[in-house]
Amino acid sequence: xxxxxxxxxxxxxxxxxxxxxxxxxxxxxxxxxxxxxxxxxxxxxxxxxxxxxxxxxxxxxxxxxxxxxxxxxxxxxxxxxxxxxxxxxxxxxxxxxxxxxxxxxxxxxxxxxxxxxxxxxxxxxxxxxxxxxxxxxxxxxxxxxxxxxxxxxxxxxxxxxxxxxxxxxxxxxxxxxxxxxxxxxxxxxxxxxxxxxxxxxxxxxxxxxxxxxxxxxxxxxxxxxxxxxxxxxxxxxxxxxxxxxxxxxxxxxxxxxxxxxxxxxxxxxxxxxxxxxxxxxxxxxx
Numbered sequence: 237x238x239x240x241x242x243x244x245x246x247x248x249x250x251x252x253x254x255x256x257x258x259x260x261x262x263x264x265x266x267x268x269x270x271x272x273x274x275x276x277x278x279x280x281x282x283x284x285x286x287x288x289x290x291x292x293x294x295x296x297x298x299x300x301x302x303x304x305x306x307x308x309x310x311x312x313x314x315x316x317x318x319x320x321x322x323x324x325x326x327x328x329x330x331x332x333x334x335x336x337x338x339x340x341x342x343x344x345x346x347x348x349x350x351x352x353x354x355x356x357x358x359x360x361x362x363x364x365x366x367x368x369x370x371x372x373x374x375x376x377x378x379x380x381x382x383x384x385x386x387x388x389x390x391x392x393x394x395x396x397x398x399x400x401x402x403x404x405x406x407x408x409x410x411x412x413x414x415x416x417x418x419x420x421x422x423x424x425x426x427x428x429x430x431x432x433x434x435x436x437x438x439x440x441x442x443x444x445x446x447x448x449x450x451x452x453x454x455x456x457x458x459x460x461x462x463x464x465x466x467x468x469x470x471x472x473x474x475x476x477x478x479x480x481x482x483x484x485x486x487x488x489x490x491x492x493x494x495x496x497x498x499x500x501x502x503x504x505x506x507x508x509x510x511x512x513x514x515x516x517x518x519x520x521x522x
Contacts, residue, residue: 239317240310242350243331243340249274250283254297259283260452263411269343272330273301277337279330281305285407289381289414292452307332310339314350317342318513327507345487347510351480356512360479361472365493365502370395373402373460380459381410391490393500394463401492401500403463408489413462414452469494470504476512479504 248262249272262271263285270284281301294300308317308329317329321344331340370393371380384392384407391406469492470479479491483506493502 237314237350238310239308239312239314239331239342240340242314242346243310243342244346245340247272247330247338247341249338250297251275252280252298256288256295256297256300256452257416259297259300260288260411260414260416263288267408269327269408272305272338272341273297274338279305279307279332279336279338282328282330284327285411286385288452289407289410290385305330307336308342309333314347315513318347318510321347321507322511322514325507344489344506344510345484347513348480348506349484351509351512352477352484354477356476356480358476358512359473360470360476360493360504360509365472365504366508368393368492368500368503370401370500371405371459372397373463374458376456377410377413377454377459377462378456380405381454384410390505391503393467393492393503394459401467401469401494403460403465404467404490404492405459405463406489409462409464410454414454416452467492469498469500471495472501476509480509483509 248266248268250259250262252273252275254273259271262268270282270287272279273281273283281297281303282305283297283301287300287302291300306320306324306326306329308320308331310331310333320326320329328341328343330338331342333339368389369387371383373394373396380392384390391404393401394403394405396402468482468486468488470482472493472495482488483491489506491504492500493504495501
């Protein structure tokens with residue numbers, strides 16, 4: 237099983253120079269989590285949803301992107317791609333030819349499709365699930381975004397006032413709810429200071445500078461207005477390939493794990509699920 241068999245060949249990318257608004261439109265339209273940045277056909281960086289949310293005031297792609305991204309060959313195995321992604325916590329790897337030109341993109345979702353085919357019978361409770369936390373459905377979206385940034389998670393379950401899972405919010409949902417806010421800020425600069433002996437008569441040379449600020453903004457409304465409500469859950473004894481197939485068919489990045497009483501006990505993220513390829517004995521042909 238090789239990268240060339242699972243990678244996306246028609247890759248959405250941007251060229252330098254470009255700007256943030258172009259990428260935001262692409263992510264909203266396609267639902268993908270990041271795009272490669274090219275210069276003269278060669279990959280020089282990647283811009284992700286995290287970059288847009290964390291650097292909300294930056295508009296230039298050259299300053300937004302993560303530089304010198306790790307790339308992979310189309311001839312590499314799926315296990316090698318999964319190992320690279322798990323080691324460095326990447327969600328995608330640009331696929332390049334011998335000249336460094338972009339020929340495709342392999343993502344966590346693509347590897348999940350491979351895991352679904354392998355019929356791995358191991359239960360997810362053994363090595364896949366992650367401890368989690370939940371937020372109240374009335375939590376404001378800007379606060380949700382900040383909590384997810386601090387916690388470095390891609391999705392969070394949302395609870396109602398009775399402690400039941402009411403929905404789930406992901407970075408994709410935050411991007412879809414975001415908008416560009418333009419404003420004008422004013423700064424005062426003086427050539428004198430309070431300690432300057434010449435300013436005791438209140439004589440100062442004042443300069444007022446106005447400048448525009450453009451930032452990615454989340455609206456001040458409850459998370460329940462942006463969350464996904466029809467939440468698909470799995471029991472802790474579900475198998476690896478069963479969950480991978482469910483993620484593939486439903487185009488999901490994560491699945492809440494519940495106990496026999498349907499109460500939330502953990503989260504299963506796709507990036508954790510692909511680690512089975514790194515751990516499987518004899519996976520050199522994967």
